[in-house]
Amino acid sequence: MSELRVMTAQSEDLEPSQRAELLALCGAAFGEPFEETWDRVGPGLHVMGELGGRVVAHAMIVDRRLYFGHEADLALDVAYVEHVATAPALQGQGYGAATMRRAGGIIGEEYALGALSTSRNGFYERLGWETWAGPTSIRMPDGERLRSPSRDGQVMILRTPRTPSGLSIEAPAAVDWRSGDSW
Numbered sequence: 806m807s808e809l810r811v812m813t814a815q816s817e818d819l820e821p822s823q824r825a826e827l828l829a830l831c832g833a834a835f836g837e838p839f840e841e842t843w844d845r846v847g848p849g850l851h852v853m854g855e856l857g858g859r860v861v862a863h864a865m866i867v868d869r870r871l872y873f874g875h876e877a878d879l880a881l882d883v884a885y886v887e888h889v890a891t892a893p894a895l896q897g898q899g900y901g902a903a904t905m906r907r908a909g910g911i912i913g914e915e916y917a918l919g920a921l922s923t924s925r926n927g928f929y930e931r932l933g934w935e936t937w938a939g940p941t942s943i944r945m946p947d948g949e950r951l952r953s954p955s956r957d958g959q960v961m962i963l964r965t966p967r968t969p970s971g972l973s974i975e976a977p978a979a980v981d982w983r984s985g986d987s988w
């Protein structure tokens with residue numbers, strides 16, 4: 806693996822050319838136009854792996870709230886990880902893991918919990934993330950929770966020194982609704 810430099814920047818501090826570079830990277834990795842997804846997810850902290858002055862790997866941390874327990878009585882402000890992407894030609898060389906390791910370090914220092922939704926559980930498990938075993942739901946604006954069975958087994962968490970010790974991985978977990986994919 807060539808030397809990867811991992812940098813961070815808030816969305817609001819990105820130059821238009823950097824934003825375009827990240828959009829192109831995510832679009833190429835996910836194989837679809839990314840502008841709408843990018844806008845839907847909103848701003849956050851970008852973690853960018855640079856190689857020779859070019860961003861080749863990206864992850865971002867978005868502030869969100871998750872609710873745990875049968876009564877959703879434990880609410881935690883979490884670091885929700887989105888847009889994890891490595892340039893297709895450079896995948897499988899550890900750049901994604903290195904970028905996610907930095908994201909995990911930031912989460913460990915600044916948040917009570919990390920969370921994300923994925924179908925690549927093994928990739929994150931090797932980095933210390935755990936697959937949520939409880940049922941998942943979406944919390945609507947009126948407070949009602951709607952089950953999201955297709956996301957069961959896809960939500961993952963990263964515990965931090967500030968994670969409440971009583972948090973059971975088998976408890977129900979809900980996330981606030983947002984347009985498009987809530988999880």
Ligand SMILES: CC(C)(COP(=O)(O)OP(=O)(O)OC[C@H]1O[C@@H](n2cnc3c(N)ncnc32)[C@H](O)[C@@H]1OP(=O)(O)O)[C@@H](O)C(=O)NCCC(=O)NCCS
Nearest residue numbers: 834835889890891896897898899900901902922923927928
């Ligand atoms: C998921 C993704 C970000 C991983 O990025 P990456 O840079 O390929 O990740 P890494 O190289 O660190 O790890 C990928 C695999 O290569 C393996 N690997 C890492 N370094 C390696 C090396 N030097 N030699 C051989 N294999 C290696 C890892 O073990 C890992 O195995 P896994 O696929 O079973 O987890 C990338 O595949 C991607 O952009 N996918 C499309 C978008 C996507 O699905 N994003 C995630 C949505 S949650």
